[in-house]
Ligand SMILES: [Mn+2]
């Protein structure tokens with residue numbers, strides 16, 4: 007283990023130790039290099055990021071647990087709300103601005119730490135109070151403030167710049183967003199180490215969940231077993247996203263588990279359970295899906311679907327390396343899944359080529375094959391300027407990126423095959439699509455619900471490293487469900 | 494168990510069954526009666542409430558788990574985001590307006606339920622789409638729309654009214670807020686039953702947490718044991734508030750556990766752990782605090798502090814009944830705590846009367862004795878118009894209500910005694926206050942940290958019913974820590 011210094015983040019014995027100074031220092035240095043390359047000397051100002059603010063539960067005094075905004079966390083690692091951070095593009099000097107809390111807060115929040123203590127904690131060059139910011143920034147006399155301004159390509163939401171804290175210093179919105187977003191796409195080794203840790207903990211959380219299950223268990227008990235393991239054994243306080251614990255036909259609902267469908271079904275014997283859950287450590291996360299029979303044994307139909315999805319995942323992971331287009335991997339997944347369904351007689355009426363051409367793949371896997379992963383579950387940078395545009399083809403249009411793989415990208419590989427009535431029932435009525443569907447077989451497979459298998463991988467120089475370590479073959483899954491050791 | 498109907502909320506076998514139709518029907522009927530009493534017939538319009546909206550994690554597509562706004566939940570129990578609800582003050586007719594989602598959402602969110610299905614689920618008179626709302630409301634031709642407008646007395650935040658969905662129908666902001674807020678203060682039996690359930694589950698969660706602990710455990714493991722029990726055994730997905738699991742001197746920090754101090758300390762032998770945690774079921778909650786030695790045995794100093802707090806809690810609960818002023822209960826708690834500290838030689842230099850007069854109580858318990866509890870942890874209605882104003886006296890000014898007790902109020906009883914350096918170190922320097930503090934004793938007690946004991950009680954016609962059932966005497970606590978059965 008690395009030693010525990012003032013700037014070390016960790017959650018106690020056995021948890022990962024992170025040097026904030028090293029991690030964020032390296033991330034700032036790389037950003038600085040790219041900004042300097044993009045900006046002539048006289049246009050090099052001060053990067054200014056506004057961190058997340060305190061929020062309330064509606065009008066009450068309830069305060070949801072604060073979670074830092076991802077760009078702010080990326081550059082500075084600040085855990086507390088209402089901070090700002092700055093980075094001088096000329097000198098590389100890093101600054102933080104902290105709120106000045108009244109002394110009386112100490113009774114409620116604990117001893118108030120001052121700028122010097124936070125400077126050591128965050129490993130920056132200086133920490134000032136927010137109320138000193140206008141003077142500090144004016145004193146540095148930057149030609150401008152480089153601020154975030156752009157659109158998140160998954161949410162469509164605009165990242166809006168903060169107001170200038172010094173009236174006469176203009177905001178510059180054209181440079182920072184694209185450059186820092188691209189930095190976030192290519193992870194440095196220190197970031198990969200955290201995501202690897204979140205995968206070690208999250209993988210073990212899936213095992214704990216599998217072991218907790220038996221027919222009749224409520225879906226949410228499986229979710230809770232996952233959460234409890236990740237927190238207790240890994241110090242991961244929050245899930246990376248609302249867990250999906252979907253049994254039976256619920257597995258076909260891609261975002262099951264939300265408030266309107268809150269993992270509240272009782273599982274039945276012979277059903278599959280699809281668990282899509284990841285944990286968060288130091289704001290970085292994992293995003294893992296396993297699918298397994300609550301009763302411990304796959305039925306023949308479940309196995310057909312499972313093996314088709316597993317073949318897709320294995321072959322995609324084998325084919326992945328720098329230079330490979332993600333859209334080709336998506337197509338490869340469709341090919342393997344359709345091959346499996348064709349062999350089982352669920353689809354037909356043509357060759358796999360014809361089925362692919364007719365977009366039958368999207369009827370069974372309507373989502374993209376995977377997404378970048380990092381400080382957000384659907385991490386940024388999927389469609390930057392100059393990269394291939396979003397496809398309009400069914401299935402492909404849901405892809406969260408269409409980029410060519412590069413070393414350092416962390417991406418999920420999550421093929422799935424679902425029997426979703428909202429897609430398949432209309433398709434059975436459709437004159438073109440129904441040609442390729444074997445009606446009785448499709449209807450008889452509806453009870454399978456769906457299978458998704460999701461790994462997190464990092465692209466290396468020659469291929470990938472798989473970060474997720476969960477049982478994948480049906481034999482491994484059945485063995486773990488029966489109590490075998492894992493790994 | 495009540496039968497499971499279309500309008501039943503429950504989380505599976507063994508969890509509480511709630512008839513939405515009965516619960517919200519009664520709550521609406523009582524509100525209606527009071528609004529009719531307050532409004533002449535020609536001024537009786539339509540109550541219009543806007544529910545909570547979908548939120549995002551900053552600019553990402555991450556969606557935090559939706560939690561309904563409390564007033565909207567109170568009247569209608571709607572679990573989903575982006576709804577509105579209306580109640581005709583003339584006729585009592587209840588209406589809901591649901592968002593019209595595109596058919597394609599079915600793939601991601603599950604089969605789309607229509608208005609008829611939701612009408613049965615929520616037990617209202619009619620459900621329409623939000624886009625039909627202007628026409629529906631115009632068709633009812635109400636003289637005005639009664640909307641929420643007021644200030645939450647705990648947060649200081651303003652509850653702002655929605656825009657009128659029909660231009661020519663004016664908003665009326667003067668009536669609804671105070672009346673519905675007062676309704677929320679006095680719980681009906683169906684509400685008390687839910688809070689009782691949240692207390693049964695939360696109490697057992699505390700027992701699970703106590704049993705999981707031993708010296709060296711991380712504070713967050715205790716938190717996780719609580720959460721896991723409440724979810725698995727009770728179907729309570731969310732804590733009512735961010736849990737506080739504070740060991741050693743952290744127990745003196747009233748709101749420990751937040752993002753800047755996230756229950757991340759390793760406990761030591763001989764320390765107390767203060768666990769303030771409650772769970773949420775159907776948005777109603779519990780708020781329970783236990784304090785216990787991680788090693789299983791109280792030290793003599795810990796026992797002194799613990800017994801002083803316990804005496805305060807017991808005597809307050811014995812004294813509570815309709816007609817009693819909450820401020821008097823707060824003073825009674827100070828009296829018992831100071832008596833305990835006086836007997837132990839921690840305070841001195843005067844009688845208990847003199848210590849009370851000199852506000853020495855507030856140095857050891859700087860927070861209020863308790864708060865209303867319901868759909869918010871700090872539930873609404875503490876300082877309504879016409880009730881006693883907030884005191885400016887130390888300790889008393891932190892009271893979240895100064896009201897006289899009435900049957901149906903659900904309130905926490907949470908005396909505490911803390912050795913908080915932010916309060917006591919300056920007091921030891923203060924010429925007046927230091928007179929009453931035994932310096933060496935105060936300093937030697939600092940390591941105790943603090944003790945808080947929090948029960949949830951409902952005021953009855955003749956006294957109270959305690960909803961919380963956790964071990965309280967030092968003997969009970971030590972027995973449970975040693976593995977004895979509870980209850
Ligand atoms: Mn994913």
Ligand SMILES: [Mn+2]
Nearest residue numbers: 780905907947
């Ligand atoms: Mn409380």
